[in-house]
Amino acid sequence: MSNRWEYRAWDGTQDFLELDAQSIMEQITDDLLYHGDVSAALRRLLQNGFIGANGERVPGLREILEHLRDAKKDLEHAIDPEGIFGEADSEMDEILKTERSSLDELVEAAKNSNDERRREVSGEALEMRKMHLDLLPSDLASRMAELEDYDFTSTAAKDRYQELREKLRQEILESFLDDLGKAAASQNPEETARVRDALDALNQMIEQRQNGQDLNPTFEEFMQKFGDLFPGNPKTLDELLAALANQMAAMSALVASMSPEQRAQFDALANSLMSDIDLAWQVNRLSNNLRQILPNLAWDQGDDFSSGGVANMAAMAKAIGDLNTLSDLENMLSSASHPGALLDIDLKDIERLVGKQDSMAVDMIRNLA
Numbered sequence: 556m557s558n559r560w561e562y563r564a565w566d567g568t569q570d571f572l573e574l575d576a577q578s579i580m581e582q583i584t585d586d587l588l589y590h591g592d593v594s595a596a597l598r599r600l601l602q603n604g605f606i607g608a609n610g611e612r613v614p615g616l617r618e619i620l621e622h623l624r625d626a627k628k629d630l631e632h633a634i635d636p637e638g639i640f641g642e643a644d645s646e647m648d649e650i651l652k653t654e655r656s657s658l659d660e661l662v663e664a665a666k667n668s669n670d671e672r673r674r675e676v677s678g679e680a681l682e683m684r685k686m687h688l689d690l691l692p693s694d695l696a697s698r699m700a701e702l703e704d705y706d707f708t709s710t711a712a713k714d715r716y717q718e719l720r721e722k723l724r725q726e727i728l729e730s731f732l733d734d735l736g737k738a739a740a741s742q743n744p745e746e747t748a749r750v751r752d753a754l755d756a757l758n759q760m761i762e763q764r765q766n767g768q769d770l771n772p773t774f775e776e777f778m779q780k781f782g783d784l785f786p787g788n789p790k791t792l793d794e795l796l797a798a799l800a801n802q803m804a805a806m807s808a809l810v811a812s813m814s815p816e817q818r819a820q821f822d823a824l825a826n827s828l829m830s831d832i833d834l835a836w837q838v839n840r841l842s843n844n845l846r847q848i849l850p851n852l853a854w855d856q857g858d859d860f861s862s863g864g865v866a867n868m869a870a871m872a873k874a875i876g877d878l879n880t881l882s883d884l885e886n887m888l889s890s891a892s893h894p895g896a897l898l899d900i901d902l903k904d905i906e907r908l909v910g911k912q913d914s915m916a917v918d919m920i921r922n923l924a
Contacts, residue, residue, distance in 0.1 A: 657709035805876030
């Protein structure tokens with residue numbers, strides 16, 4: 556017995572979640588007659604896809620995996636650890652150019668002065684400043700450190716330097732802590748102190764649980780006090796720790812992917828910009844705690860990425876985190892031999908990283924169980 560099916564591609568209007576058991580059985584009839592194995596027939600349906608109740612074609616795992624691997628390739632091409640400071644380097648060049656221009660104007664003004672003493676003193680001092688700029692190291696971290704106490708003659712250059720410092724500081728904190736890093740990078744001392752207190756409480760809970768002690772504060776008390784710092788609204792301590800660990804592991808992988816010179820520059824820059832020693836200590840403490848309780852994440856696992864377009868530290872760390880998530884999804888999808896094996900897959904991750912149609916297809920497939 557054979558059936559002829561007319562189907563159309565999913566265009567976003569069909570009710571993609573309808574599943575008709577009778578229709579599914581009819582679609583595997585030929586396979587059953589030929590092979591006589593219901594489980595094998597369902598596995599082939601799982602891989603190749605099927606026709607939904609409304610006549611739409613539901614892609615199978617094979618096609619979903621192709622889409623997922625394409626998404627992985629796109630991310631891999633976008634990640635460029637070697638170019639992580641490219642934008643900041645260019646901005647620093649512009650800052651120095653503005654300051655040198657200001658110095659040149661002051662030197663010219665001193666030369667045209669009728670005051671001989673002013674010409675000598677000002678001219679010599681300004682030439683020394685220009686020499687100081689000319690002798691700056693070539694790497695960003697060293698230039699940022701050298702200019703920290705420099706007395707800019709150009710207000711515009713000084714303002715841009717301070718803005719660059721704050722931007723890099725925020726990027727570094729966000730690259731480790733994601734949304735929490737935005738609050739930590741706040742110029743409001745009270746907000747920074749609150750993040751520090753949240754990290755301290757979080758570290759206490761991890762260490763207490765590791766030692767078999769009662770949590771103080773409890774997770775509910777912690778979220779009541781600091782929940783607004785975690786936009787994902789985690790429901791359990793494990794969910795919160797997993798999200799933070801994934802972000803930190805992704806950043807550690809990004810650093811591991813850098814050349815030794817880039818890694819040294821990143822470390823120097825992070826140490827220079829993390830002016831709040833207590834906050835830096837809490838971040839390091841959290842990283843160590845998360846490494847102990849979730850050792851199987853891709854901590855420090857560098858990779859060779861193609862040069863691409865993501866040049867922001869936080870965005871690059873997020874991209875690597877997404878890449879790790881895609882790898883986990885790929886493993887789960889490629890090893891699935893029955894619909895029930897897909898029940899633990901987070902459909903939101905598939906929708907966000909691969910596409911809505913693929914997410915709905917996985918939901919349909921696992922409903923075959």
